[in-house]
Amino acid sequence: MGGGGSKEESVINPPWRTVHWGKKKDELDWLKSFCPQKDNPKRLRVLLCGPAGSGKSSFINSVDSICQKRITSPADANNAQGADPELAKIAGQSYTLNYKTHQIQKDTPGQYYPFVFNDVRGLESTNGILLEDIKLAIKGHVMENYTFNPETPLDVSNDFYNNNPTSNDKAHILVFVIAVDINHVADPNMFKKMTEIRLAARDLGIPQIAILTKIDEKSCALVKKDLKNVYSSTYIKNAMEKLSNTVGFPVNCIFPLKNYHEEIELKEDVDVLILTALRKILAFANDRVNANFVAAANQSANNVNRT
Ligand SMILES: Nc1nc2c(ncn2[C@@H]2O[C@H](COP(=O)(O)OP(=O)(O)OP(=O)(O)O)[C@@H](O)[C@H]2O)c(=O)[nH]1
Numbered sequence: 001m002g003g004g005g006s007k008e009e010s011v012i013n014p015p016w017r018t019v020h021w022g023k024k025k026d027e028l029d030w031l032k033s034f035c036p037q038k039d040n041p042k043r044l045r046v047l048l049c050g051p052a053g054s055g056k057s058s059f060i061n062s063v064d065s066i067c068q069k070r071i072t073s074p075a076d077a078n079n080a081q082g083a084d085p086e087l088a089k090i091a092g093q094s095y096t097l098n099y100k101t102h103q104i105q106k107d108t109p110g111q112y113y114p115f116v117f118n119d120v121r122g123l124e125s126t127n128g129i130l131l132e133d134i135k136l137a138i139k140g141h142v143m144e145n146y147t148f149n150p151e152t153p154l155d156v157s158n159d160f161y162n163n164n165p166t167s168n169d170k171a172h173i174l175v176f177v178i179a180v181d182i183n184h185v186a187d188p189n190m191f192k193k194m195t196e197i198r199l200a201a202r203d204l205g206i207p208q209i210a211i212l213t214k215i216d217e218k219s220c221a222l223v224k225k226d227l228k229n230v231y232s233s234t235y236i237k238n239a240m241e242k243l244s245n246t247v248g249f250p251v252n253c254i255f256p257l258k259n260y261h262e263e264i265e266l267k268e269d270v271d272v273l274i275l276t277a278l279r280k281i282l283a284f285a286n287d288r289v290n291a292n293f294v295a296a297a298n299q300s301a302n303n304v305n306r307t
């Protein structure tokens with residue numbers, strides 16, 4: 001997405017954003033002690049969206065891997081560049097087709113962290129998830145295992161339409177998952193679609209964050225060499241600024257990271273970037289829930305005073 005990632009990439013020194021490399025334990029301790037301040041909702045729902053193949057399912061797998069302290073794969077990720085002709089046929093189209101909630105196990109089986117991820121179909125311009133369906137998912141109307149139809153949105157008469165969503169069914173934050181090189185592969189409709197979703201999420205009152213995946217790919221030679229170079233890379237910085245200028249995310253709401261996709265063991269630097277992004281995601285969601293709670297309490301106090 002940035003300036004091409006040439007080998008002569010200029011290096012930003014010192015790095016323009018601070019990362020506490022080596023503080024994985026602190027981040028994990030924070031995560032373990034995290035719970036939404038208000039008991040309503042009981043758990044925060046993180047809705048992921050983004051172009052097909054951007055790494056949405058891999059992000060869920062990566063967070064789960066870190067929490068289980070081993071590489072796991074609860075969400076089906078897919079390499080659509082594979083040699084299999086059947087897979088090649090669907091290259092550029094989403095592998096994940098259903099609405100699926102992923103809980104993350106904490107300590108022992110049956111115990112879970114107080115947040116869940118929702119994986120959805122990708123945003124490709126043909127056959128992608130519809131804006132209307134994303135709005136319905138934010139509002140909690142989409143039931144588990146619904147297969148998104150790229151032709152028509154979920155209808156109120158459908159068995160998978162939840163007529164009475166509770167605060168637990170609603171999404172509390174929308175996370176855009178975008179591969180760092182999107183500018184080279186996406187058509188302008190993709191940016192338009194992302195902007196429309198962003199505006200819809202604003203109108204529905206939920207915060208948004210973007211994560212930029214695949215920073216380890218060959219276009220970012222500096223970062224491929226060492227993940228710690230992430231904030232020294234002009235390629236990554238340009239990509240973040242471009243995403244900010246095209247879709248509108250403030251740069252401080254964009255988090256570059258690398259998902260687990262080929263490793264069989266965890267790596268501390270990979271974990272730190274993912275945990276840093278996750279902490280922001282949960283903190284932003286929690287802040288908004290609290291702000292809404294206070295606003296609702298003030299509103300009902302005003303109503304009482306008026307009567
Ligand atoms: N190098 C690299 N590859 C990644 C990264 N994240 C995901 N991948 C790979 O990208 C491909 C697509 O990843 P998925 O997680 O299936 O992407 P998705 O957004 O869920 O895709 P759909 O379900 O098709 O919309 C897989 O081959 C992953 O292994 C990353 O950070 N770096």
Ligand SMILES: [Mg+2]
Nearest residue numbers: 056057095096
């Ligand atoms: Mg997927």
